[in-house]
Amino acid sequence: MPFWAPDIGIDLGTDNTCLYVRGRGIVISEPTLVVLDRENKQTVRAVGDEARFLYGRSPDHLLTVSPIKNGQVADFDMAELMLRYFIRKAVGVSYLGKPRVVVSVPCNLDDVNRKALTEAVRYAGGKHVFLIEKPFASAIGTGLPVYDPIGNLVVDIGAGTTDIAVISLGGIVVSQSIQVGGNKFDEAIIDYLRRECSILVGQQTAESIKKDLATALPLEESRSILVRGINQLNTSASTVQFTSAQAYQAVKSPCAAIVKAIRWVLERTPPELSADIMRGGIHLTGDGARLFALDRYISESLGIPVLLARDPGDCCILGIGYLTENMQLVSLQEKKEPVKKQ
Ligand SMILES: Nc1ncnc2c1ncn2[C@@H]1O[C@H](COP(=O)(O)OP(=O)(O)OP(=O)(O)O)[C@@H](O)[C@H]1O
Ligand SMILES: [Mg+2]
Numbered sequence: 001m002p003f004w005a006p007d008i009g010i011d012l013g014t015d016n017t018c019l020y021v022r023g024r025g026i027v028i029s030e031p032t033l034v035v036l037d038r039e040n041k042q043t044v045r046a047v048g049d050e051a052r053f054l055y056g057r058s059p060d061h062l063l064t065v066s067p068i069k070n071g072q073v074a075d076f077d078m079a080e081l082m083l084r085y086f087i088r089k090a091v092g093v094s095y096l097g098k099p100r101v102v103v104s105v106p107c108n109l110d111d112v113n114r115k116a117l118t119e120a121v122r123y124a125g126g127k128h129v130f131l132i133e134k135p136f137a138s139a140i141g142t143g144l145p146v147y148d149p150i151g152n153l154v155v156d157i158g159a160g161t162t163d164i165a166v167i168s169l170g171g172i173v174v175s176q177s178i179q180v181g182g183n184k185f186d187e188a189i190i191d192y193l194r195r196e197c198s199i200l201v202g203q204q205t206a207e208s209i210k211k212d213l214a215t216a217l218p219l220e221e222s223r224s225i226l227v228r229g230i231n232q233l234n235t236s237a238s239t240v241q242f243t244s245a246q247a248y249q250a251v252k253s254p255c256a257a258i259v260k261a262i263r264w265v266l267e268r269t270p271p272e273l274s275a276d277i278m279r280g281g282i283h284l285t286g287d288g289a290r291l292f293a294l295d296r297y298i299s300e301s302l303g304i305p306v307l308l309a310r311d312p313g314d315c316c317i318l319g320i321g322y323l324t325e326n327m328q329l330v331s332l333q334e335k336k337e338p339v340k341k342q
Contacts, residue, residue, distance in 0.1 A: 005091050005099035007327060008126070009320035010083070011137070012103055012117070014068050014160030014183065015287075016313070017048070017082070019090045020321035027090045029317075031055075034078045038063045047085045070160035070179045071106035071134070073116045083124035101126035102324050104134045104316050107163045107175035130323075130330045133172055134158070135165035137319030138285035142309040146170060151273025152280065155262060155298075156316065157288035159183050162258050164265045166273055170329075174268045178261045182288035184254040185210050192250035197240045199229040211290075214247040216255045216297035255294065259301045266302070281305035287313035 009020035012032070019028040030048030037043040038061050045062055046054050055064050067078035091099060101121050105114065109131075118129045135154040136146065144152045147170045156163045159182040165175040186206040193199050193206075201209075205227065213225055224243040231238040262282065266274065282304055284295055289312045299306040309315050323330050 003095065004097040005095035007100045007102070007324045008087060008090060009102045009317065009324035010086075010104065010121070011134075011317040011320055012068055012071070012083075012105075013158055013316075014066070014071060014181070015158065017068075017086060018314075018317035019086055020317055020324055021090050022324050026314075026317055026321065028086055030086070032066055032068050032082070034065045034067060034082050036063050036065065036078075037061060044081060047082050068160075071158070071163075071177075072109065072113045073120055076116060076120055079117075079120040080123045083121055083126075087125045098125055098127035100128045100130070100327065102130045102132055102320050102327075102330055104137050104320055105131045106161045107133050107135065107165055107172070107177040109177075132320060132323060132330070133165060133175065134161075134163045134316050135175065135285075136167060136172060137317075137323065138309075138315040139165075139167050139283065140319030140322050141315030141317070142283055142285055142319075144283060150280070151269065151276035153262075153265070153269075153277045153282045155258070155282055155284050155286075155289070157181055157258065157284065157286040157291075157294075157312075159288060162261060162286075162288070164262055166265060166269050166277070168273055168276075173270070173273060174265050176261050176265050178257060180254050180257045180261075181286070182207075182210070182291075184257075185214065185251050185288070185291060188254055189214065189247065189250045192246065193227065193229065193240075193242070194232060196246065197227075197242070198232040199227065199238060199240050200232055201227060201229040205229065209242065209247060210251070213242065213244050214251050215244055215292040216248070216251065217293040217300075218248050219244045251291065255291075255297055258294075259298055262298065262302060278304060281307050284308045285312045285315035 007022040011018040017032045031052040033051035035046040035051040067075045073079045121129045135156045138156045139146045139154045152167045163177045166173045189206040227242045295306040295308045
């Protein structure tokens with residue numbers, strides 16, 4: 001029987017959880033979801049991919065829970081249960097020693113939430129738990145020279161949070177985390193359709209509208225799709241034509257909130273590092289950054305080049321994976337005090 005379980009890296013996202021096993025790479029990428037019995041909450045019916053399949057199809061006696069909200073543990077028991085399931089699926093149970101675990105967290109997570117997350121991972125089977133800020137991991141994942149004396153600005157737009165950080169010499173210099181991400185875009189689309197078109201749609205419909213039609217800048221040639229929902233006035237099923245101009249209006253406010261937060265970080269960045277950022281640009285990671293024209297919108301609003309990472313949703317777990325392969329860097333990271341952290 002092997003003695004030590006291999007080190008594990010976890011990107012614990014609001015939407016997706018990925019696990020990286022040292023020496024093997026990314027082994028799990030599944031939704032952050034658990035389905036349980038409504039009556040007996042101890043009975044778990046499905047986790048991850050299986051839970052996503054049941055989502056929206058499950059009968060009334062089943063309850064779907066997202067244990068992580070906005071990058072924080074929202075349901076401790078379910079988070080522990082889900083993590084135990086994923087860790088066992090990733091490395092099995094045939095080890096005497098528990099694994100060291102590197103986990104991604106939003107920037108500026110308070111001590112109570114850091115402790116809750118650490119405990120959940122420990123109860124789920126981790127021995128030592130190391131917390132790494134998401135934009136730091138994403139910066140490594142997208143190939144930025146984070147250990148050089150150069151200013152790098154990374155904006156990680158996930159489902160629950162947007163994490164912004166200026167990174168230099170292996171540490172975070174200034175950072176900001178706002179609870180605006182893909183989910184807020186979905187909510188904005190639901191709100192717009194209810195307010196302006198008197199039609200009620202679910203989160204999944206809103207998400208597909210976001211991916212197919214929504215845009216952060218007005219399109220030269222307008223497009224439209226048919227949206228099916230429930231008419232608010234007579235509660236019957238109905239269909240409306242939804243245009244890209246309307247979708248643009250719907251997501252305008254969360255897009256502006258992201259730019260405002262980036263500006264806040266830039267205003268607090270030391271001038272030498274700002275000069276590096278003006279040259280090197282802003283790096284966008286996280287799948288939420290794939291909103292059409294969001295990169296151009298940020299660039300035009302701030303007058304700085306913006307680069308969207310190649311596989312934005314994988315940057316964080318790739319960076320966590322790099323750290324998992326080089327654990328000496330993680331202990332360095334733990335000791336490093338940020339120069340200035342808001
Ligand atoms: N093509 C696309 N256009 C717009 N949004 C997209 C696209 N593809 C995925 N998304 C959105 O990206 C979000 C998921 O991104 P990601 O997987 O990076 O989040 P997460 O890591 O789970 O969340 P967080 O880091 O906030 O905890 C979802 O809101 C999803 O709808
Ligand atoms: Mg994420």
